[in-house]
Amino acid sequence: MIQAREHIGAGYHWVVDLDLEKFFDRVNHDVLMSRIEKRVSDKRVLSLIRRFMNAGVMDAGLVRPVTEGTPQGGPLSPLLSNLLLDDLDKELEKRGLKFVRYADDCNVYVKSERADNRIMAGLTHWLSHKLKLKVNAKKSAVARPETRKFPGYSFIRGRKVWCVVSPESIKRFKMRIRALTGRNTGRSLEQLTRLLKRYLTGWKSYYGLNQRPSLMRELNGWIRRSRGVSKDLAAQTAGSCHKEWRISCSPALNIALPNNLFSRLGLPEV
Incomplete structure (x- = not known):
């Protein structure tokens, strides 16, 4: 993300956002093995890798053999x-292009839309012929960097370029917190805190490059309000007719469930 931000800040205000169609399902075994054989000479290791790729998948209780793709989620x-995509990196470097790649997500940064369209066409052809990979035309785009996300981040461009958590990532974050703190989960406060701690620690680590501190303050406040105030407890607050979300900000509940209680339980902030 730092590298992408530097490219944009240097005046590369157009991006070729490449999405490889079903990448892990479409990897050509022979093409991949030919690349591995250039780096690995031990035939036992090569045989093991080939068997790993040919292991097949379970389909309706039966093993179905595969001739392309690598097991998603496999170590x-x-x-x-x-x-495999190291060849793509070398091709982009040979062409003198500014790019950032994270696994199968690849963004190429240029200074004009015309250059972007030319590069998109050239790379689509190169990937198809050299690596037997197909570019997903619907998900790939030639666009301004601030209109795209990579990966889970967005950019805001003004006098400086800022790297922030994308709106889609924030939406997924809130959905996950709601699922963990649902009022019908039956989890104790300690169980809930352990689950939140595990998720928040990983999320904070991944999005540590976010340059919008106010977002983290907003999310911390939102988490504190989402921590599972029951309807019964809310109803005890002066017989309020308001909904649980508004009641969660009431002085009574701030006394009953203060922030330092969750700090003592080990709940981290983002």
């Missing part, structure tokens, strides 16, 4: 994808 798949 080797990210490494194998990088070995």
Whole structure:
């Protein structure tokens, strides 16, 4: 993300946002093995990798053989994808292009829309012929960087370029918090705190490059209000007729469930 921000700040205000169609399902085994063989000479290792890719998938209780793709979620798949797409990195470097790639997400930064369209066409052809990979035309785009996300971040461009959490990522974050803090989960306060701590720690680590501190303050406040105030407890607050969300800001509940209680339980902030 730092590299992408630097490219945009240097005047590369157009991006070729490449999306490889069903990348992990479409990797050509022979093309991939030819790249691996350039780096690995041990035939036992090569045989093991080939067997890993040919292991097949379970379909309605039966094993179905596969001739392309790598198992998504498998420990080797990210490494194998990088070995294959290293050729793409070298091609982009050879062309003198500014780019950032994260697994199968690749953005190329240029200074004009005309150059963007030319590069999109050239790379689509190159990927198809050299690596047997198809570019998803519907999800790929030639656009301004601030209108795209990569990966989970957005950019705001003014006098400076700011890297922020994308709106889609914030939406997914809130959906996950709501699922964890639902009033019908039956979880104790300690169980809820453990689950939130695990999720928030990982989320904070991934989005540590966010340059909008006010967002984190807003999300921390939102989390504190989402921490599972029951309807019964809310109803005890002066017989209020308001909904639970508004009641969660009441002085009575701030006394009953103060922030330092959750700090003592180990709930981190984002």
